[in-house]
């Protein structure tokens with residue numbers, strides 16, 4: 001894949017000014033996000049490098065487009081090179097002030113995630129924001145290359161590893177952020193510690209909900225750990241409500257797919273609205289670490305970005321620690337937030 005980087009996006013050898021500043025963390029009395037925040041409110045992103053996983057489609061594509069419009073250097077990742085090239089060309093055909101590069105990344109293969117992160121580091125690329133966006137929903141039971149249930153593997157484990165391996169780069173940014181895209185369906189989730197791969201009892205919906213629940217546990221635990229060591233990186237969550245994308249059509253099969261197609265047509269909001277939540281989390285100066293951004297409409301299905309609340313169980317620090325430990329054990333990659341450059345294979 002072609003690699004096109006701006007010199008401004010190379011890693012600076014200067015210490016981060018953010019190391020001296022205080023990162024805002026979520027608090028119960030946080031003011032709500034400004035009403036009717038739109039893409040026009042995205043601050044200038046010139047000089048910032050933002051990785052968006054799954055940028056060839058849906059919310060990831062829209063996120064990459066808006067960030068590039070606002071001057072960012074966007075690293076678009078795609079598992080399918082052809083789809084990635086087509087998406088990049090579509091964005092380049094728009095009026096953008098920023099720049100794009102495309103990198104292959106298959107999140108269903110942890111070796112590929114490690115290779116991707118190693119390339120970013122070897123190429124000396126700065127990383128200001130990582131948008132953990134890519135996802136798969138409700139496929140028939142299938143496994144990743146390393147044998148994990150696909151939704152848990154792609155949606156959670158791969159992004160866990162990616163974040164661990166890039167946290168050092170993020171910590172060197174003056175405004176480093178990790179944005180993890182979850183779902184309102186996390187509220188139906190829990191972690192099937194006794195049957196993580198769904199060998200005994202796989203349900204398409206329950207395992208999707210598990211993966212999105214894991215996203216919330218992870219992002220909130222990351223926020224707590226970052227705060228504990230004073231590392232100047234924000235960890236935020238976003239969800240897009242119900243947005244018409246390929247998600248509902250690529251995983252589901254048969255009658256479920258027909259049902260989803262109908263829902264997308266008549267009930268879903270458009271992707272430009274859905275992507276506002278992750279764009280706000282990635283760029284708004286007021287977005288605090290630990291916040292969850294979702295739509296302000298009824299049932300959080302549609303609307304403009306606001307602060308939403310995770311289900312109680314997803315804020316449980318003990319459960320989050322258990323998942324964190326399990327994720328390190330399964331992937332062989334450990335976060336080292338006290339010395340972030342030392343994240344390593346166990």
Ligand SMILES: NC(=O)c1ccc[n+]([C@@H]2O[C@H](COP(=O)([O-])OP(=O)(O)OC[C@H]3O[C@@H](n4cnc5c(N)ncnc54)[C@H](OP(=O)(O)O)[C@@H]3O)[C@@H](O)[C@H]2O)c1
Nearest residue numbers: 054057058059079106107108134135183242243245246247
């Ligand atoms: N749309 C909604 O209503 C909704 C609601 C709640 C949460 N979300 C979340 O939003 C995120 C984005 O989804 P979307 O709605 O934009 O769906 P989408 O249009 O299907 O986009 C998903 C992206 O993830 C990529 N992807 C899937 N499996 C991958 C893998 N193994 N390796 C690398 N990339 C992979 C897809 O690549 P391919 O194109 O090659 O398949 C695509 O680029 C997901 O995390 C989803 O859970 C969406």
